[in-house]
Amino acid sequence: MSELYAYQQQLRDDLDRAWARGCRHPLVQLPTGGGKTVFSADVIRATVKANRRVGVLMHRNELVDQWARALSSAGIGRRDIGALVAGRVVLSALPAHLISVQTLARRLDDPGIDEPDLLITDEAHHSAARQYQQIYRMWPNATRMGLTATPARLDGLGLSPTYDTLIEGPTVAALIRWAAENRHGGLADYKILTIPVMSRDLPRALGDFRRSATEKASAKPRVMARVASVWREHARNRRTLVFAVSRRHGRLLTASLVQAGARAEFLDGTAHPIERRNCLDRFRTHAINVLVTVDLLFEGFDVPEADCAIMARPTESVVVWLQSCGRVLRRKADDRDALILDCVGNTESLGGPASPRTWSLAGGIRKVDRVPSDGKTFLGDGRTPPKEIEMELQDVGHGKAEEKWRETVGQVRASLHNLRHVSPGVRRVLERIRGI
Incomplete structure (x- = not known):
């Protein structure tokens, strides 16, 4: 089981204090490579141990397998982790589920799993998108936790409608x-x-x-x-x-x-x-x-x-x-x-x-x-x-590829001499090709 580094443990303590003072939807910021998955595994492990359900939202299907490997190496058994992804069997009784946003958005009427107690959103700067907001409205009682290295929307607007507090980890300079x-x-x-x-x-x-x-x-x-x-x-x-x-x-x-x-x-x-x-x-x-x-x-x-x-x-x-x-x-x-x-x-x-x-x-x-x-x-x-x-x-060094290309251009240029009756626009294009 992976142990948290001191800066990850500090972030974990800050999260616990935010929850203790009544924040329900914290957004956790940690630079790329700082260990967000290991940090999250510690949160998931504690939540499952308390007999509460966890869902992890992610925006690409491939990340489900990546998260499953990371959580397994962090000491969370694979038999405790299910996946809500297109083409897979949903095991609804499991305490933790890795969820594809696109798959769940197509199953809003019948998601196949119960509302989680804790809903974690990976790459949470996407949270303002329509599909995410539909899911949040479907599960209004879930505590939300966002994870991102860049807590800003791509359009530069804020995330305050979705999250109620920002918990910042160490900076890139500090991690170096x-x-x-x-x-x-x-x-x-x-x-x-x-x-x-x-x-x-x-x-x-x-x-x-x-x-x-x-x-x-x-x-x-x-x-x-x-x-x-x-x-x-x-x-x-x-x-x-x-x-x-x-x-x-x-x-x-x-x-x-x-x-x-x-x-x-x-x-x-x-x-x-x-x-x-x-x-x-x-x-x-x-x-x-x-x-x-x-x-x-x-x-x-x-x-x-x-x-x-x-x-x-x-x-x-x-x-x-x-x-x-x-x-x-x-x-x-x-x-x-x-x-x-x-x-x-x-x-x-x-x-x-x-x-x-x-x-x-x-x-x-x-x-x-x-x-x-x-x-x-x-x-x-x-x-x-x-x-x-x-x-x-x-x-750049074209070599044989350039020779073949020039031979092809020569053949095209020769064939163009047979074209006489064309519109002015086409003629301009042909003249450009002849000039290559």
Whole structure:
């Protein structure tokens, strides 16, 4: 059974005091990698021992198995844990259930399990979403406890309608100091290199950049070639997570990284669960060394082997930024530092993971004008951020793939000479193709 570290025990004591003074719906904040699951296992174990029922809400089905393994290693027997997930048999009599939000939202009329005494919400910054609120209304008598590293909504608004008190754990900086002073626990130290490859002059909506415009700017060949070159120069000996804007951008960026020499694969939420597990296994066993993703590894997933993150997704959301950086801050067995390669200027706008922040239920922070320095951010090569980097694509190393591509373009160009009667718009497109 896992023992709590001193900072986790302090958080546990703070939670007990909040309940003792009458708070029914606390939100617990602990940085990514700080041990929220171990902390929660202690809460669940005590609740089950008191003959009370527990439900744990999570927003991805894959996290159910991850939580089950974590709770089992924390000393909670698997025979005490059920799952409310599509395609599985629901054992309603068990004292604890791991619940997929999507599955339960489809069963509001007949959930198959009784209302829990304690309802824990993982990644609780999602709690304001409609499906969560429907579940909370269905189980109005349950005590709620939220867990998150970033207690703010993605739109920057507050979580006070859902939670009545905020219990903050140690900061990222404190957890890095803990790791330096203790053999176990805490977070890895890190360094950020800012190497902008594109402009942040993009249209905005709902507190962040518009995805369509951001995808168009990020998917320019020269921009992706520069990102691949940044990987090749700074991270080719690290296991790297790359955060893309969209599926299209992610697939194109994966191809650029492969051309640069990376053993890279693309993984997102549309992949079959078996393929997701296989892909993550290939990453963990060094069969691949770069994993490009869109949102899938953004939160919740544990990939402790990763020690480098490349941000190719511009964002104005502190939630997106910190959740992404947190994927590589878990402490490694050899205590190596993490490297964050910021190719899109997020650090200048949002600060680093260890920058001082003030969280509030009344209105979580999204962005401030002057973020205090974390003391770990440095300017990398290529500081100038033009709208489109003037750079030859062969710098990435296309090899035979480029030769085949140019041969195909030559064949297309030759066939276009036979086209004569076309509209002016089509003719402009053809002229562009002829000019490749």
